[in-house]
Every structure is written in C-alpha cells, then in structure tokens.
Amino acid sequence: MAKPTGFLEFTRETPALRPPEQRIRDWLPLQIPLTDSGLKDQGARCMDCGVPFCHKSSSYQGASSGCPINNLIPEWNDLVYRGRWQEALDRLMKTNNFPEFTGRVCPAPCEASCTLGLDAPPVTIKNIEYAIIEKGFSEGWITAQPPQTRTGKKVAIVGSGPAGLACADQLNRAGHAVTVFERADRIGGLLTYGIPNMKLEKHIVDRRIGLMAAEGITFVTGVEIGRDIPAGRMTSDFDALVLCTGATRPRNLPVPGASLSGIQFAVDFLQANTESLLNANLADGEFISAAGKDVIVIGGGDTGTDCVATAIRHQCRSLAQFEIMPQPPLNRAPDNPWPQWPKVYKLDYGQEEAAALYGSDPRRYGVLTKEFIGDEKGQLQEVHTIEVDWVVSPGGSGRPAMREIPGTEKVWPAQLVLLAMGFLGPEDGLLAQLAVEQDGRSNAKAAYGTFNTNIDGVFAAGDARRGQSLVVWAINEGRGAARECDRYLMGETDLP
Ligand SMILES: Cc1cc2nc3c(=O)[nH]c(=O)nc-3n(C[C@H](O)[C@H](O)[C@H](O)COP(=O)(O)OP(=O)(O)OC[C@H]3O[C@@H](n4cnc5c(N)ncnc54)[C@H](O)[C@@H]3O)c2cc1C
Numbered sequence: 001m002a003k004p005t006g007f008l009e010f011t012r013e014t015p016a017l018r019p020p021e022q023r024i025r026d027w028l029p030l031q032i033p034l035t036d037s038g039l040k041d042q043g044a045r046c047m048d049c050g051v052p053f054c055h056k057s058s059s060y061q062g063a064s065s066g067c068p069i070n071n072l073i074p075e076w077n078d079l080v081y082r083g084r085w086q087e088a089l090d091r092l093m094k095t096n097n098f099p100e101f102t103g104r105v106c107p108a109p110c111e112a113s114c115t116l117g118l119d120a121p122p123v124t125i126k127n128i129e130y131a132i133i134e135k136g137f138s139e140g141w142i143t144a145q146p147p148q149t150r151t152g153k154k155v156a157i158v159g160s161g162p163a164g165l166a167c168a169d170q171l172n173r174a175g176h177a178v179t180v181f182e183r184a185d186r187i188g189g190l191l192t193y194g195i196p197n198m199k200l201e202k203h204i205v206d207r208r209i210g211l212m213a214a215e216g217i218t219f220v221t222g223v224e225i226g227r228d229i230p231a232g233r234m235t236s237d238f239d240a241l242v243l244c245t246g247a248t249r250p251r252n253l254p255v256p257g258a259s260l261s262g263i264q265f266a267v268d269f270l271q272a273n274t275e276s277l278l279n280a281n282l283a284d285g286e287f288i289s290a291a292g293k294d295v296i297v298i299g300g301g302d303t304g305t306d307c308v309a310t311a312i313r314h315q316c317r318s319l320a321q322f323e324i325m326p327q328p329p330l331n332r333a334p335d336n337p338w339p340q341w342p343k344v345y346k347l348d349y350g351q352e353e354a355a356a357l358y359g360s361d362p363r364r365y366g367v368l369t370k371e372f373i374g375d376e377k378g379q380l381q382e383v384h385t386i387e388v389d390w391v392v393s394p395g396g397s398g399r400p401a402m403r404e405i406p407g408t409e410k411v412w413p414a415q416l417v418l419l420a421m422g423f424l425g426p427e428d429g430l431l432a433q434l435a436v437e438q439d440g441r442s443n444a445k446a447a448y449g450t451f452n453t454n455i456d457g458v459f460a461a462g463d464a465r466r467g468q469s470l471v472v473w474a475i476n477e478g479r480g481a482a483r484e485c486d487r488y489l490m491g492e493t494d495l496p
C-alpha cells in the first residue's frame with residue numbers, strides 16, 4: 001500500500017482542461033497533464049483495498065464493472081507513489097498493449113468501481129496510466145522488441161482498429177509473421193478516423209504503429225478484403241485469419257425527408273474532418289463543414305459529443321443535440337449501485353464547450369425526430385420534433401414504452417444534421433464470402449473466450465464480434481483472439 005493515510009490527506013485531482021474558449025480554436029489535446037509530484041499524491045490515495053474491484057472485469061446484476069483488461073492498478077499506483085516509474089511501466093505493459101490510447105480515451109470503468117469511490121472521490125487511475133506510459137516514451141524506455149525466434153506461421157488480420165492492433169502485437173510477440181490489412185489509407189480504425197484529434201492526437205497512433213512495424217508486423221493500407229483481394233485468399237495464403245473489421249454499419253433514421261442533402265452519418269463527418277486535418281490542416285476543403293450552419297446532432301452519446309465539439313470548431317451558427325431518452329439522474333439510482341458503471345448526468349467536453357459558447361448544455365432530452373423538411377433544391381432546412389416520455393403500462397412487459405406528448409411539437413432550423421445513433425454491426429460482405437455465421441445481432445458469431453468462428457482457423461474479435469463497444473474491450477478481445485489463434489497454430493500457448 002502506497003501510503004496508509006494517503007486517501008485521508010490528499011483530495012482527488014484530475015488534469016485541468018484548457019478553457020473551452022481557448023481550445024475550440026484548435027484541434028490540440030484538451031488536457032494539461034499533472035506534474036510528477038501531483039501524480040505521486042494521487043497514487044498515494046490508493047488504499048490497496050483487500051479486494052480491488054478496479055482491476056478485475058466483473059459483472060454485477062448484468063452490468064459490467066472494473067478494468068476489462070485487468071490492469072494491475074494497485075501495484076502501479078504504489079510504484080508511482082514511490083517514484084519507481086520503470087517498474088510501474090513493466091507492470092502496466094503486462095496487461096495493456098496500448099496504455100497511451102486507454103490513458104486518453106477510456107471512460108475508466110475502473111474508477112467507477114474504485115473502493116474509495118464508495119464514500120469519497122475515486123483514485124485518478126486513468127491519469128496515472130497516461131503518465132506512466134508517456135514517461136516510458138519520454139525516457140526512451142520503450143523501444144522496438146522484435147521476437148527472438150520466428151515460428152514460420154503466417155497470420156492475416158483484417159482491420160487495424162484497437163482489436164486488430166492488439167491481436168497483431170500479441171501474435172508477433174509469439175513469433176508469427178503477421179500482416180494487417182486495412183481498407184482506409186491510414187492504420188488505426190476508429191482510433192484514427194473516429195475519435196477526434198483533440199481526444200487522441202494521431203501522431204500518438206503513428207508512434208505505436210511505427211514501433212509495431214519495427215518489430216516486424218506488416219501493414220497494408222488501402223486494400224479492402226473481399227473487394228480488392230478475394231476473401232478466399234486470406235484462408236489459402238495464411239495459416240490463420242482474424243477478423244477485426246469493427247461494427248461499421250451506422251443506424252439510420254428512417255423518417256420522411258431522410259434522404260435530403262445535409263443529413264450525414266456522424267462517422268462520415270468525423271472521418272472526413274480528421275482526414276482533411278491530417279492531409280492539409282483542413283485547407284483542402286475535403287470535409288463536411290458545419291461553418292455558419294444551424295447544426296443538430298441526433299444521439300446523446302459519446303459519438304454525438306465528438307460531433308458537437310467538431311461542429312463548434314468549424315464555427316457553426318447554432319447547435320442542439322437530441323436524446324430520445326430522459327435526462328439521467330444526478331446521482332446513482334438505487335438500481336445502479338457501486339461498483340456498476342454509474343448511469344448519471346455528466347457534462348462532457350463537447351457540451352462544456354457548447355455551454356461556454358451558447359450559454360447552456362445543448363442536449364435536449366426526450367426528443368423524437370418526426371420529419372426533415374428541405375427546400376426546392378433538396379437541401380435540409382428544418383427538423384420537426386415532438387417530446388416524448390417513457391411509461392410502464394400496467395399489465396405490459398414491465399419495460400417502459402415511449403409516448404408522444406401532444407402539444408410539444410417543435411420546428412428547428414437546420415442545414416446540417418449529424419446522425420449519431422449507434423451502429424448495427426459489421427458489414428455482411430466479407431462474412432458472407434467466408435461463410436462465417438452471424439449471431440442474432442448480425443455480429444460475427446464466435447464465443448467470447450475462444451473467439452473461433454464456424455470456419456476452421458478463422459477468428460473474430462472486437463466490435464465485429466461483440467457489437468459497438470470501447471477501445472479497452474477491443475484490446476481485451478484482440479489479446480484473447482491472439483491467444484486462441486496461437487493455441488490453434490502451435491497446439492499450446494503462453495500468451496495471456
Ligand atoms: C466517433 C467515435 C468515438 C469513439 N470514442 C471512443 C472513446 O472515446 N473511448 C472508447 O473507449 N471508445 C470509443 N469509441 C468506440 C471505439 O472506437 C471502438 O469500440 C473500437 O475502435 C473498436 O475497435 P475494433 O478494432 O473492433 O474496430 P474499429 O476501430 O472499427 O476498426 C475496424 C477497422 O476494420 C477496417 N475494415 C473493415 N472491413 C474491412 C475489410 N473488408 N478490409 C479491410 N479493412 C476493413 C475498417 O476500415 C476499420 O479501420 C468511439 C467510437 C466512435 C464511432
């Protein structure tokens with residue numbers, strides 16, 4: 001235990017965010033990192049409680065809690081407190097291939113299940129993770145470590161998001177020759193073309209890809225498997241295949257006027273923005289601009305937040321974000337106890353920026369979109385909505401049903417609507433070509449833990465297998481699929 005009285009002496013401190021008025025003028029990181037001494041105090045707050053719920057992924061009453069990759073959190077909190085940073089890095093790398101990604105973008109279910117969080121603010125685990133890995137890079141402790149021997153086995157991985165990258169990293173360590181195929185022009189999946197630059201700068205992704213390439217992994221970009229290369233070549237030319245293609249089919253909103261110009265999927269908006277930012281600092285104009293427009297984001301989740309923040313940086317005229325569900329409570333509801341993920345209201349970075357600019361949180365809860373109206377050229381002009389509430393009908397299924405509230409109809413001016421309502425699963429084409437079975441939600445059918453599909457030697461991991469999720473879960477699944485793929489190739493495995 002770092003310091004027996006640490007949690008009594010020090011209060012939780014998280015890195016300050018740059019003021020919204022400043023950060024909306026650029027695409028640079030939001031946070032100002034804590035100093036080493038501040039981090040030492042934060043590490044000291046860890047109580048090394050007898051049963052650390054933070055480091056173990058568990059399910060309580062159907063809700064998951066704790067770190068999905070079982071990071072050894074109390075151990076590295078203690079080591080940071082003692083200033084033994086290199087040992088902390090060794091511990092961290094045992095369980096996490098990419099702490100520089102999770103340290104920036106993970107929602108930190110670990111902190112939601114920290115024991116200290118029962119009656120005090122939890123330990124700032126995510127920031128300590130970030131600091132350990134960044135110190136590792138700045139001190140030069142992280143260098144390419146190619147495997148000593150090669151097995152002669154060849155593995156293809158389709159998709160270069162965090163699941164594909166974690167899988168590739170592990171299989172390469174086991175000595176297999178790994179090729180990662182990616183249809184986009186850059187590696188990284190949603191790390192590169194989903195999450196905006198201010199949350200995850202793309203040179204951080206490139207830094208890791210450079211290391212992995214130096215360790216012997218082959219990356220092939222601009223190639224869509226199933227279109228540019230027949231899927232059958234993956235199984236004939238390689239000893240095993242891992243599908244990490246993501247859940248890339250966005251949910252549509254099939255209401256009248258949905259095909260008007262000016263209605264875009266959130267991922268298309270975000271991808272084009274990052275691509276243009278990286279290619280030309282937005283000078284090429286090859287992105288969907290929100291400048292001077294009334295923008296409505298439909299979907300109150302994290303992707304919607306990224307759209308809000310991006311539209312603000314384009315200098316949109318006005319902004320609203322619709323959520324069909326009611327506003328969550330300010331504190332945990334009785335049926336959502338610790339250590340479950342708290343379903344509570346929070347002002348995320350995009351909404352904070354919108355509030356600073358326009359005076360209030362842009363989210364409108366309990367709003368249903370009924371219709372889009374355009375002009376004679378087919379360009380969107382208005383969004384028509386009605387308010388809804390959710391009621392449990394007596395004698396019904398027990399689940400709340402949506403009810404429109406008469407008299408709450410409203411017309412919103414809008415020239416750009418961004419649809420951020422989640423994803424429906426992986427695209428069917430490649431799975432069909434390989435004859436891989438899909439489950440009831442259209443994901444690649446492969447059991448969690450074994451990750452093997454119905455086709456011998458073909459595995460599936462990440463969002464393509466579990467549906468839309470988180471970077472940390474993609475890393476978990478990529479590691480697991482690598483372990484099972486290694487077992488398939490060698491008859492046994494030492495991979496965790
Ligand atoms: C806008 C947005 C923001 C998000 N923000 C966060 C966040 O802050 N924190 C967090 O934890 N999670 C976040 N997520 C979720 C997270 O990004 C995903 O859960 C994670 O990236 C899934 O990883 P993956 O490797 O399974 O798939 P992906 O990252 O989707 O990667 C799949 C890759 O496969 C490629 N591909 C697909 N088919 C083929 C083919 N036939 N041939 C070649 N390549 C192919 C795709 O081009 C893509 O690059 C966000 C998601 C979105 C959409």
Ligand code: SF4
Nearest residue numbers: 067102106108110126
């Ligand atoms: S990966 Fe996420 S859940 Fe795990 S320790 Fe880091 S911030 Fe917490």
